[in-house]
Amino acid sequence: xxxxxxxxxxLKLENVSVKYKTREGWVLAAxxxxxxxxxxxxLGIVGESGCGKSTLGNAILGILPRETIVDGKIFFxxxxxxxxxxxxxxxxxxxxxxxxxxxxxxxxxxxxxxKHHFIETILTHKDVSKEEALNMAEKALTDVxxxxxxxxxxxxxxxxxxxQRVMIALALVLNPKLVIAxxxxxxxxxIVQAQILxxxxxxxxxxxxxxxxxxxxxxxxxxxxxxxxxxxxGHLVEYSTKMNIYKDPKHPYTKALLESxxxxxxNDRELTFIEGYxxxxxxxxxxxxxxxxxxxxxxxxxxxxxxxxFIEENRLVKCWLYKEGSAQSANDN
Amino acid sequence: MQTIIKARDLTKHFPVKEPLLKKLLTKERxxxxxxxGIDFDIMENQTLGLVGESGSGKTTTGxxxxxxxxxxRGEVSYFGKNIFELEKESLRKLRKEIQIIFQDPLAxxxxxxxxxxxxxxxxxxxxxGTPKQRYEKVLEMLTKVNLEPAEDxxxxxxxxxxxxxxxxxxIARALITEPKFVVADEAVAMLDVSxxxxxxxLMIQLKKEMNLTYLFITHDLATTKYICDKIAVMYLGxxxxxxxxxxIYTNPMHPYTKALISAxxxxxxxxxxxxxxxxxxxxxxxxxxxxxxxxxxxxxAKEICKREFPDTIKVSDTRNVSCHLYKNA
Numbered sequence: 001x002x003x004x005x006x007x008x009x010x011l012k013l014e015n016v017s018v019k020y021k022t023r024e025g026w027v028l029a030a031x032x033x034x035x036x037x038x039x040x041x042x043l044g045i046v047g048e049s050g051c052g053k054s055t056l057g058n059a060i061l062g063i064l065p066r067e068t069i070v071d072g073k074i075f076f077x078x079x080x081x082x083x084x085x086x087x088x089x090x091x092x093x094x095x096x097x098x099x100x101x102x103x104x105x106x107x108x109x110x111x112x113x114x115k116h117h118f119i120e121t122i123l124t125h126k127d128v129s130k131e132e133a134l135n136m137a138e139k140a141l142t143d144v145x146x147x148x149x150x151x152x153x154x155x156x157x158x159x160x161x162x163x164q165r166v167m168i169a170l171a172l173v174l175n176p177k178l179v180i181a182x183x184x185x186x187x188x189x190x191i192v193q194a195q196i197l198x199x200x201x202x203x204x205x206x207x208x209x210x211x212x213x214x215x216x217x218x219x220x221x222x223x224x225x226x227x228x229x230x231x232x233x234g235h236l237v238e239y240s241t242k243m244n245i246y247k248d249p250k251h252p253y254t255k256a257l258l259e260s261x262x263x264x265x266x267n268d269r270e271l272t273f274i275e276g277y278x279x280x281x282x283x284x285x286x287x288x289x290x291x292x293x294x295x296x297x298x299x300x301x302x303x304x305x306x307x308x309x310f311i312e313e314n315r316l317v318k319c320w321l322y323k324e325g326s327a328q329s330a331n332d333n
Numbered sequence: 334m335q336t337i338i339k340a341r342d343l344t345k346h347f348p349v350k351e352p353l354l355k356k357l358l359t360k361e362r363x364x365x366x367x368x369x370g371i372d373f374d375i376m377e378n379q380t381l382g383l384v385g386e387s388g389s390g391k392t393t394t395g396x397x398x399x400x401x402x403x404x405x406r407g408e409v410s411y412f413g414k415n416i417f418e419l420e421k422e423s424l425r426k427l428r429k430e431i432q433i434i435f436q437d438p439l440a441x442x443x444x445x446x447x448x449x450x451x452x453x454x455x456x457x458x459x460x461x462g463t464p465k466q467r468y469e470k471v472l473e474m475l476t477k478v479n480l481e482p483a484e485d486x487x488x489x490x491x492x493x494x495x496x497x498x499x500x501x502x503x504i505a506r507a508l509i510t511e512p513k514f515v516v517a518d519e520a521v522a523m524l525d526v527s528x529x530x531x532x533x534x535l536m537i538q539l540k541k542e543m544n545l546t547y548l549f550i551t552h553d554l555a556t557t558k559y560i561c562d563k564i565a566v567m568y569l570g571x572x573x574x575x576x577x578x579x580x581i582y583t584n585p586m587h588p589y590t591k592a593l594i595s596a597x598x599x600x601x602x603x604x605x606x607x608x609x610x611x612x613x614x615x616x617x618x619x620x621x622x623x624x625x626x627x628x629x630x631x632x633x634a635k636e637i638c639k640r641e642f643p644d645t646i647k648v649s650d651t652r653n654v655s656c657h658l659y660k661n662a
Contacts, residue, residue, distance in 0.1 A: 048525035049496075159614050189386035189552065194596040194608050216526065219598030223605060242602050260530045261600050262555035266579050271537070271559050273530035277495040 008078040010178060010210045011060070012036040016072035018055050018064065027281045029055040032072070033236045034308055034316070035229050039177070042204065042211045044225030044242070046218060048278050052234040053214045057180045060212070061099055062089050076178070095125040098171040102183035104163035108155040114141075115151035117170055125174055140169040143206075144199050161192035168199060175207055182214045197224060218261055222246060227314075230254050233279040233289030235305075239316040250317045250329065253290045288320065296321060335412070337514055337546050338375040338398055342407035344368055345393050349619060366618045367393040369570040369626075370407060372645070375514075380540070380547040382561030382578075384554055384593075388615060390570040391550045395516040398548060399431050400424065411514070429459050432512040436519035438499035442491040448475075449487030452506045459510060474505045477542070478535060497528035504535065508543060516548045521556065533559055554582070554597055563651065566590050569618060569626040572645075576652040586654045588631045625657065633658060 018030040030052040037043040047053045058064050060074055062081070073080050076097065081089060101107040108117060118137035119130060126133070138148040144165040155163055164184065171179050181200065185193040201224060204211050213224055221228055222242065229239040230251065238251040249255045259272040276293040279285060285292050291301040298320060306320045311327045321329040346364035368390040375381045383391045396402045398409050400416045408415045411427065419427060432455075435441040442451055449471050456467045475483035478501040491499055500520070507515060517536065521529045537560055540547060549561055557564050558578045565575045566587065574587040585591045588611075595609045611630035616622055622629050628638040637657050645655045 048527060161614065190596040190598075191386065191592060191610060193598070194610050197598075198608070198610070217598065218526070218600040222600050222602045223598050246600070246602050257527060258600065260527050262530065262533075262553070262559065263600065264555050264558065264582060264597065266558070266582060269559060271530050271534045273534060274527040275531075277497050277528060278525060280495070 009036045009075070010039045010041070010077065012075040014073040014075070016056070016059060016070065016074060018052070018059050019069040020065070021067035024282060028284070029234055029281055030059070031234045035236060035239055037210055037212070037227070039210055040208055041227065042213060042225045044221035044228040045212060045214045045231060046216065046221055046228060047231035048216055050278060050281060051231040053231050054182055057099070057182050057212060057214050061093055061097055061180060091125070094121065095174045096176055097178045097180065098174070098176040100167050100171045100179060100181040100184045102186050104160065104167045105155065107167060108163060110155055113151070114153055114155070114166060118151070118173060121170055122173060136173055140173040141166070143172070143203060144169045161188055161195060164188060164196055165199065168196070168203070172203060172207060176209055178210045178212070180212045180214065183216070184213070185220060186215070186217070200224070218258065230257070233284055234281060235289055235318055236316070237290065237318045240314070244315060250311065250322065250327070251319050252294045252296050256295070335377045336374050337377045337412060338548070339410045340371060340373050340398070340407070342370045342372065343394065343397055343404055343409060344370050344406040345397055345402060346405045363619055366570050366621050368397065371572045373565055373572065373575070375546055375548060377546055378544055379562040380549050380560050382549045382551060382557035382564040383567060384551060384557060384564055385567035386552060386615065388618065389567040391567050392518055394567070395433070395518050395548055395550050399433055399516055429510040430512050431514045432507040432510065432516070434504055434507045434515060434517045434520045436522055438496065438503045438523070439491065441503050442499060444491055447487065448489050448491065448502050452502060452509055455506060455510045461510065470509060474509045477539065478505045480505070496524055497531060500524060500532055501535070504539070508539060511543065512545070514546045514548070516550065518550045519552070522551065522553065536560060554594065566593065569615065569621065571626060571655065573627065573656065574654045580652055586648065586659060587656045588633050589627045
């Protein structure tokens, strides 16, 4: 560990870019992302489909396809995990950093009993007997509100909400320091979603872990996150505390996105939306990725990509309207 | 105002597939009780929102209204005619007037068919107009859904388009025969938030221009506010409550509606609310609970709820609730 001990951030991304190789050429799914989080923090990453949010999560966990190029540095507890040898990374993945995927049906093996999922995960990382592993599995399952008898069931015998709870139990059974939840409630109904979010929040406190919540749902992050990063077209366009993002958004995209979600205010019947469509990452616009849909577009936006501008400490806006250290936008009156 | 769709005691039970031997040995057949005797009316030029969780029977209800499925019991009448009694030829004619917008535009469009051909297809089937008139009609429709230049979009394939554009094509195809009644089954659910509101706005605008009546099926209560005149909440194949968005949202009466509304996440950290989360899981629609279908999860359940199915109580002209907690005014 670096000098400074506990003051080291749990996770720090420095200029992380991810490129995929496809048949039609390279796709820049994430570009120059800088973000960090503290221990026990919940970081929400929001954006629409194809904005690079899942790519970022997968890059941290090192589970991108082989032909992918990841540039930059990812520090986990002060250690650059991108440069770690594969074998050493495998010791971290699943144990210190774990993941909750979106679709619990495809993430659980249909021909494996639940207990074997747990035993496999535990024995890969821990030198314990099968009985001890089973005891750990029972505790993890009870923690998410499922009767330990269900360990002998197969995934298809459970409802969608229960399967997602099993996924959570599996991700947390080794007491990770960081859990990455990629759209953990997207395929679930609202009532089940509320149940799952409650469980996640409760367990996060109990287990003292950090959590990255990747989602397109601004309602979900409003409930759970401490800090929020907004992504658009592979760029992290804004990062700040939850209150700042919702109450005083700076980036035109964040503003437009917040206005375009259907709210439940009965007096507000006006539909607002962003013209156009999110960019196709195969052919992104020059300069700022949002420039072709932005209501405040300027000439410079179309020619060069805005830098990460810190208008305050820990408050980033990637937009030409802002200047370092000033929360006032250039064309605000 | 005329009633365009009237459903009475509408019921659909799907037989459960069982092995042959079991079928031969046992007399008793099992059924999935998807829709259980629901009543509703849709007035001309109005939009009824059907809200519920997955498995509540809302999609089945939508398909019954178009006779894409036959009902087990009950009727749906379109301008007073029971659509389940129509002969083949008159049903074919009716299909022009009732249409559906599907949820997943990629699944609803043939990948080998050009956009223009897909939109023209209903005209070909119903033999409306000459080829030239059809072509022009397609261009007009593409322009209406804001896919411009229309000639350009005509010869493109669905895979070349974004999700929002594809859904515009599905809408164009549904509306090209100038229907009166359209079922929109989770029409905007698959789209990104920034695009979802665009499509919602388009549907509202087309409704005005073309005098449409919608049955708007959704799991997302918040979107109904913009487009629906009336909302019906479904749970396990029953309509538990009906009313306007305002009524349902500010003063939910049925315990299930209360839970559903409290569970909707608010995109505002200052507006977080107390959640009422019902215990347990949605029961299996094969073996429905006796009495009120919600009673095993209901915190306000009484003795009577376990025995008797609640009657529908008329609270006001616009408002119905089906729960033992309430009595007829």
